[in-house]
Amino acid sequence: MPVTVGVLALQGAFFEHVQLLKKASEQESLAGWEFIEVRTPQELAKCDGLVLPGGESTTMSLVAARSNLLEPLRDFVKVHRKPVWGTCAGLILLAESANKTKKGGQELIGGLDVRVNRNHFGRQTESFQAPLELPFLGAGAAPFPTVFIRAPIVERILPHHKGIQTEEISLEETVVAPSRQAKGPAAEAATADHVEVLATLSRPASVIATQGRDLSPDKELGDIVAVQQGNVFGTSFHPELTGDARIHAWWLRQVQAAVLRRKKLGQ
Ligand SMILES: NC(=O)CC[C@H](N)C(=O)O
Numbered sequence: 001m002p003v004t005v006g007v008l009a010l011q012g013a014f015f016e017h018v019q020l021l022k023k024a025s026e027q028e029s030l031a032g033w034e035f036i037e038v039r040t041p042q043e044l045a046k047c048d049g050l051v052l053p054g055g056e057s058t059t060m061s062l063v064a065a066r067s068n069l070l071e072p073l074r075d076f077v078k079v080h081r082k083p084v085w086g087t088c089a090g091l092i093l094l095a096e097s098a099n100k101t102k103k104g105g106q107e108l109i110g111g112l113d114v115r116v117n118r119n120h121f122g123r124q125t126e127s128f129q130a131p132l133e134l135p136f137l138g139a140g141a142a143p144f145p146t147v148f149i150r151a152p153i154v155e156r157i158l159p160h161h162k163g164i165q166t167e168e169i170s171l172e173e174t175v176v177a178p179s180r181q182a183k184g185p186a187a188e189a190a191t192a193d194h195v196e197v198l199a200t201l202s203r204p205a206s207v208i209a210t211q212g213r214d215l216s217p218d219k220e221l222g223d224i225v226a227v228q229q230g231n232v233f234g235t236s237f238h239p240e241l242t243g244d245a246r247i248h249a250w251w252l253r254q255v256q257a258a259v260l261r262r263k264k265l266g267q
Helices: 016-027 041-045 057-066 070-079 089-092 185-190 245-262
Strands: 003-009 033-040 047-052 084-087 095-099 112-117 126-133 146-148 154-156 196-200 225-230 230-237
Touching: 003 016, 003 084, 003 245, 016 047, 016 245, 033 041, 041 070, 041 084, 047 089, 047 245, 057 070, 057 089, 084 089, 089 112, 089 230, 095 154, 112 225, 112 230, 230 245
Parallel strands: 003 033, 003 047, 047 084, 084 230, 095 112
Antiparallel strands: 112 154, 126 146, 154 225, 196 225, 225 230
């Protein structure tokens, strides 16, 4: 079963992702998988799954718009519901809403019903590394060496399928992603109406967020740094900048499951 996984290669750490995807596929003994850099709608159309790397989300969305990729990317995530994973800037692009965006706005792709707070931990010089428990990697998994560089966090879980969040529009420097309708049975199967919190920074994640609940004031929960909603996965940190391929391997298994689901449904 040939499977093609793309990494959006407009800007940022795309090369590192491709390398770790290859390493993970070897670890998982996945034969016949192809990993490609995506710069055009034609390349995107070949993909069964897509990684949006870290970098600078403002630049990435500008280049995506100029490359006529924004609409195909939105369709990939929200209409075809193929698996996507955004790291850092990629997570920002996958959010339905983002704070502290550049004046004049910034285009988002959307797909995760969350609002992110950009540059949550401060500037480049305030970058840090932290060993983080990631329960989704399995019971007893060793802490993951997470790298945070001008990283966003998920500061709010938004109500599902609200489309444009009108309450957010009035907030200065907050942007929202345009809404889209999923189509077809595979799309339905991959649609999840809740955002699952997979990791928080200050303590091991054991929390499933409920819709519409503002989690930011409750500091006890810690900062949300990994979330999943259906086929959309996002991390605040950069696994591609470590040699650790465990998250890539975990995500490739998600892609494999999604491809099998689509096949079963004849799509
Ligand atoms: N390392 C990163 O990807 C940083 C993201 C960056 N702060 C942005 O807003 O795009």
